[in-house]
Amino acid sequence: MRIAICVKKDIYGLLAARILAAALGFAQLRFFCSVKTRDAENAVPALRLMKLLEREVAIDALAAQQPEMPGVPHPDHWVPLPDLRADGGARTLLDFRPDIVISARFSLIFPQRVIDAVPRGIVNVHPGMLPGYRGLFAPFWQILHKEPELGCTVHLVDRGIDTGPILGVARVPFHPARSLMWHTAALYRGGVGIAAGAAASLARGTPPEAHRQPAAGDYYRFPSAEDFAALPVRISDPLDYAALLEEAFAPPLLAARDRAA
Template identity: 40%
Template sequence: MSKEAMPLRVVICTKRDLAGALILNQMLPRLAGDTVMVLLSDKTRAVENAVPELAEMKFLERDLPIDTLFPLIDRDHGDDAALATFAGLARRYGVTIQVVEDINGAEGESLLRGFSPDVLLSARFSLIFRRNVFDIPRFGTYNVHPGALPRYAGLFAPFRCMLDGGDAIGCTLHRVDDGIDTGPVVGIGWLPVKPERSLLWHVLNTYQAGLDLFFTMLNGLRHGVVPRHLEQDRSQRVYGSLPGREAFDAFRAKGLRLFDPQDYKEILRGFVPTDGTVLEHVIAGAALEHDIAGAASEHDIAGAAVEKGEASCCCAHA
C-alpha cells in the first residue's frame, strides 16, 4: 500500500517579468492542495542600458507586459484569459505574491523562517541565495537554470547555446549551494532549438523542462523519496556574462533573431481576455505597433528601447 501524498509548504522565487508570469502560470495549478508563497525580484543590471540589444530584451520581457499590458488587464479583471497576470494569479490561486529586494537580509530571512517551507524553488530569480537562507527549507533550495550545467553556467545561457549551434537548450534542476550555478544536479531537461523561432521564444519556453523535473522530484518528496544528486564536473564549467556587440552581430550573422513580432504576440495573447480587445488596444496605442511590429529591424526596436531610458531588468540572462 503506497503512502498517502503529503501536502507541502512551497516557496517559489521568480522574476516580476513576462517569463516569471509564465513560470507561475505553469506551476501554481500543479500545487493545488499545497501551501504556497511567491516571492518576486525586481533586480536590475545597469550594464543592460549600454547595449541596445539588452535594452530591447528588457523592454519586451518587462516594460511592455508589466508596465502596459498587465495593468490594462488588471483594471478590467481579465480573469477569463488562459494565462493570468501576477495580480490575477493571486486571485485565481489564493496565493501571496510579494516583491523582495534582499532575500538574505534580516527581513527576507525572517519572512522565510516564518513561512517554514518544506522546499524552495528559484526560477529566474536573479538574487543569489546565501546559506542563512538556502538552508531554511527542510528539503532544500533548488534552482531551475536555463542552460545545461556545467557547460552553460551564468548569464544568457539560451543565447550562448544557440550561438554555439546547439540543437537543444538544456534546463538544469540543481540544488543551491554556496556557489553560483555550482550545486549538485538532479537532472537536465531539453528544449529542441527551432531556428525559425526567436531567442525570446526559446527563453520563455526553456523553463518548462526544468519545472517538469522539479515536479517529478516534488512527487517523490511527498512520498518520502529523497532525490539523487550528481556533483558537477567543475573542469567542464564555463561561466558566461552578458554578451556584447560582437556576440550579437555573430548571432544575427547566423540568421538568428532576438525577437519576432508574431512569436511575441502569440505569447501575449494568452494573457488577454477572450475578446482580445486589450492586446489590440496596446497595439493601437503604439506600444507594439510602433516599437515592435512596425520596426524595420532589430536595431530600430533596440534603439527605441534605449531612447526610452528604461531601467534594466532582464534575467533571460540568468
C-alpha cells in the first residue's frame, strides 16, 4: 500500500506530516510538498508576517539547523511539487504510483487526470466548515465572522474546489484569548487525525461513510489589510508559537506525553 502525503513546506505541514507518519506506519509513505508563494502573500503586511513565522523561521531557519527529525522525514527530503502539470509535478507524484493521496495544507489543485489515476482516492483536509467556507484562509474567515465553533472538514477530492463528499468534521471552539495560529493548528490537528483514519479504512478496502455536499456554498480568497485590522484575535503570540514549534519538532513520544499532560 502506497500513500502519498501532500503538504505545504511550513509549520502546519510539518505538524500534519508528523501526525500522519505516526498513524500510517502500515503503508509505504512518500512526502511531497507545494512550494508556491502567491503574490498576495507578499503584498499584505499581515500575510508577510504569517509567511515569516510559518515558513521562514520555522522551516528555513529552525528546521535547517536540525538535520534529523525522529518520527518524520525532514522537510528537506520532501519531494517539491512546483505545479501539477502532466509533464511536471503530476508526473513526479504519479511516478510513486500512490494507492491513496492525503492532502493537508497543500497549495495546488488536483487536476482530473491525477484524481483519476489514484485508485482509492484523494483525501483532503480543509481547515474550514464546508460548504460555507470553501477556498483560502478558512480559519481566518471563520474567526472574522465570529463563528462560535470552527470546523475542519475532511473530504474526498472531486473536480470542484472543496466540493467533494464529506468524510468527517473536526470542531474547535473559538477561544478569544488564543491566536489565529493556535486555532489553525488545532483545526489541522483534528482534521489530519480524521484523514488518517479514513486512509486506513480505504487501505483495508472498506471506504468510510461519505456525505454529499450541497451545491451552494461560499468561496473565500486571501484577506486584505482591512480584513486583518478587523480580526478579533492576534495573528500569533509568543506562547502559542512556542507551543506549536515544540509540538512540530518534538520526538513523537515527547509530543504525545505533552498533549496528554
